[in-house]
Amino acid sequence: MTTQTLNTSHAAGLPAGTEAAVLHGARDLRIEHRPLKSLGANDVLVEMRSGGICGSDMHYYADGRNGTNELRQPTVLGHEGAGVVIAAGTAASIAAGTAVVIEPALPCRTCPTCLSGRYNLCPAGTCFGSPPTDGLFARHVVVPEAALHELPGSIPAEIGAAIEPLAVAVWAVQRAQVQAGHRVLITGAGPIGLMVAQVAAARGASEIVVTDVNDDRLAAAAKFGATRTVNTVATPLDLKGMDRLIECSGNAHALHDGILTLAPAARATVVGQGRPTVDGIPLGFLQRYEIDLVTAFRYANAFPAAIALASAGTVDLRSIITGKYPLAAAAEALTAPVTDPTNLKIIITY
Ligand SMILES: [Zn+2]
Numbered sequence: 001m002t003t004q005t006l007n008t009s010h011a012a013g014l015p016a017g018t019e020a021a022v023l024h025g026a027r028d029l030r031i032e033h034r035p036l037k038s039l040g041a042n043d044v045l046v047e048m049r050s051g052g053i054c055g056s057d058m059h060y061y062a063d064g065r066n067g068t069n070e071l072r073q074p075t076v077l078g079h080e081g082a083g084v085v086i087a088a089g090t091a092a093s094i095a096a097g098t099a100v101v102i103e104p105a106l107p108c109r110t111c112p113t114c115l116s117g118r119y120n121l122c123p124a125g126t127c128f129g130s131p132p133t134d135g136l137f138a139r140h141v142v143v144p145e146a147a148l149h150e151l152p153g154s155i156p157a158e159i160g161a162a163i164e165p166l167a168v169a170v171w172a173v174q175r176a177q178v179q180a181g182h183r184v185l186i187t188g189a190g191p192i193g194l195m196v197a198q199v200a201a202a203r204g205a206s207e208i209v210v211t212d213v214n215d216d217r218l219a220a221a222a223k224f225g226a227t228r229t230v231n232t233v234a235t236p237l238d239l240k241g242m243d244r245l246i247e248c249s250g251n252a253h254a255l256h257d258g259i260l261t262l263a264p265a266a267r268a269t270v271v272g273q274g275r276p277t278v279d280g281i282p283l284g285f286l287q288r289y290e291i292d293l294v295t296a297f298r299y300a301n302a303f304p305a306a307i308a309l310a311s312a313g314t315v316d317l318r319s320i321i322t323g324k325y326p327l328a329a330a331a332e333a334l335t336a337p338v339t340d341p342t343n344l345k346i347i348i349t350y
């Protein structure tokens with residue numbers, strides 16, 4: 001193996017390369033040896049212990065694209081990941097051996113949007129595993145120390161990847177402004193919807209209705225705090241006077257029908273990634289009742305709350321993980337939720 005590009009840290013015995021799951025095109029995932037980025041002063045080398053499969057990873061694998069972003073060069077997938085620090089750059093202070101979860105979106109930290117605190121919206125931001133930026137489905141990853149959150153002993157790195165979707169749920173509930181006593185409708189009982197249900201319950205929602213088209217997922221929702229579940233294939237939604245809609249399915253009909261359940265001055269929050277444009281939003285109804293329609297994109301400052309909720313057991317990370325696959329079986333992991341729709345969160349265990 002060549003050592004010419006390696007810095008002193010690598011020369012000191014750290015791995016110069018690593019094994020990674022690289023997507024070359026739709027349904028063409030290869031486990032390959034990849035050189036590791038050299039460790040900058042503010043960087044940390046993380047040995048990965050868990051990587052979560054997200055809907056976006058599944059889209060890249062199945063179609064070579066996700067929404068408007070297309071795979072144009074071989075890219076390591078994965079943006080949900082946790083591991084253990086094995087080396088730190090000269091200016092990084094985190095100790096080797098620390099268990100960490102990685103906040104995958106990397107903002108520029110200097111633009112007006114970042115400086116305002118809305119760093120998740122940084123126009124220049126990149127994200128691990130969002131092509132062409134390489135992701136976390138690799139045995140080792142070099143990460144800026146600023147992207148790390150320390151995991152308490154109650155959350156082993158082996159399940160720590162599930163903190164990332166929980167941060168999505170925390171931010172969704174925050175954007176939705178769920179308050180004690182609220183009646184909340186959650187459309188979509190995938191991992192995000194199920195975590196949103198638990199976070200909404202923790203924030204004091206008095207009623208949590210969860211809809212989906214899959215009875216297994218609705219059964220899971222009932223375990224995770226839903227006070228009522230509705231399979232919208234079998235039963236039309238006959239709700240009225242809901243305070244909050246949190247749309248987690250990406251389905252335009254779910255958004256439309258969910259909005260129509262809302263009370264005057266209520267709030268609808270779009271979390272699930274739908275099509276780039278959606279016709280038929282009931283704008284007249286929204287305006288007549290001054291219902292706020294807002295969106296949520298990733299998260300800002302949500303990892304600490306996510307870690308606290310999981311650490312306290314308020315949100316159950318373990319039960320949401322329904323399958324574990326070694327890195328060598330990453331392609332199988334990426335299709336597991338399609339092969340077996342009873343799956344919730346699938347984890348790569350390295
Ligand atoms: Zn994700």
Ligand SMILES: [Zn+2]
Pocket residue numbers: 107108109110111112113114115122123124125
């Ligand atoms: Zn920025």
